[in-house]
Amino acid sequence: xxxxxxxxxxxxxxxxxxxxxxxxxxxxxxxxxxxxxxxxxxxxxxxxxxxxxxxxxxxxxxxxxxxxxxxxxxxxxxxxxxxxxxxxxxxxxxxxxxxxxxxxxxxxxxxxxxxxxxxxxxxxxxxxxxxxxxxxxxxxxxxxxxxxxxxxxxxxxxxxxxxxxxxxxxxxxxxxxxxxxxxxxxxxxxxxxxxxxxxx
Numbered sequence: 468x469x470x471x472x473x474x475x476x477x478x479x480x481x482x483x484x485x486x487x488x489x490x491x492x493x494x495x496x497x498x499x500x501x502x503x504x505x506x507x508x509x510x511x512x513x514x515x516x517x518x519x520x521x522x523x524x525x526x527x528x529x530x531x532x533x534x535x536x537x538x539x540x541x542x543x544x545x546x547x548x549x550x551x552x553x554x555x556x557x558x559x560x561x562x563x564x565x566x567x568x569x570x571x572x573x574x575x576x577x578x579x580x581x582x583x584x585x586x587x588x589x590x591x592x593x594x595x596x597x598x599x600x601x602x603x604x605x606x607x608x609x610x611x612x613x614x615x616x617x618x619x620x621x622x623x624x625x626x627x628x629x630x631x632x633x634x635x636x637x638x639x640x641x642x643x644x645x646x647x648x649x650x651x652x653x654x655x656x657x658x659x660x661x662x663x664x665x666x667x
Contacts (some may be wrong), residue, residue, distance in 0.1 A: 481660035483551040484518055486533035488525045492562060493599050499592025505530065507591050508561045509566050509649065521578035527570055530562040531545065536602050548587045554602070554610050555650055560595065583649060591649050597630055598647065598654060608656045615646040615653055622658070623665040629635055631666050634658075 487493070497503050510531075514522050521533045534554045542548055553559070561571055561580075571577050583591055602608065603625055617633035622643070633644040635655075643658040 481535065483535070484521065485525075486521065486535035486551075487599070488521075488529075488531055493596045495590070496561065499589045503588070505563045505567070506585075507583040507588055508563075509581040509582065509583060510559050510561050510568075510577050512557050512559065513576055513578050514557070516558060516576040516660070517557070520559060520574060521577060522628070523572060523574040524561065527584055529567045529570060531559055532562070532599070533559040534595075534598065534602070536608055537572065539607065542592050542640040542654045554598075554608065554654065555647075555652060558650065560591075587649060589592070591647075594645070594647050594649075597645055600627060600630065601654065601656060604656075606656045608654055610647075612651060613653055614645060614651075617644055619666045622662055623664050624662055634663055636660065639665075 479549070486497045492498065498505070500506070500598055501503045510520065517533060517535075520532060524531045535551050536554050537549045538552045540548055540550060561568060568580050568582075572580055617635040619631065620634040621631045622628055630645070632646075635644065636644050640657045641663070643663070644655045646651050646653055
């Protein structure tokens with residue numbers, strides 16, 4: 468009897484899903500300005516529905532920023548792995564008009580929409596642009612629901628040169644903080660202390 472040969476197909480490696488649409492959304496100068504034809508909405512998603520909502524919005528050509536990042540972890544077998552997860556679980560930011568917001572709420576993946584007040588549109592845009600740059604570097608980040616504290620500093624070198632935030636020094640590390648005021652969140656990442664200077 469001939470031996471039976473089994474051919475195991477390799478498991479595909481899933482690329483991270485694009486968390487912003489279109490890719491130049493935060494590069495456009497009119498976004499968040501008084502001349503912006505759209506506006507920002509914070510969409511509260513149903514549990515673990517962030518990626519499904521991003522998919523639905525992309526297919527409908529609706530602009531959004533889902534604020535995803537890569538998180539290190541381990542499999543049950545002890546192997547290292549990276550997974551793409553939302554930095555603010557249960558939220559993404561939609562940019563558009565009332566019709567776009569209505570379509571998002573009709574996808575079955577959204578639970579609530581919160582319109583960002585007119586006076587906070589520019590500040591949110593500025594903070595999202597900084598956050599997008601921060602996440603683009605690829606350093607590990609974390610978010611915390613607390614007020615922005617620490618010394619005022621400015622990054623002096625590297626791809627984040629010029630960005631201002633706060634710094635907290637511990638025995639283990641130096642962490643750089645920025646705020647996302649609309650959600651009352653702080654986002655932090657480890658940095659080299661000699662990359663920072665006082666901005667006061």
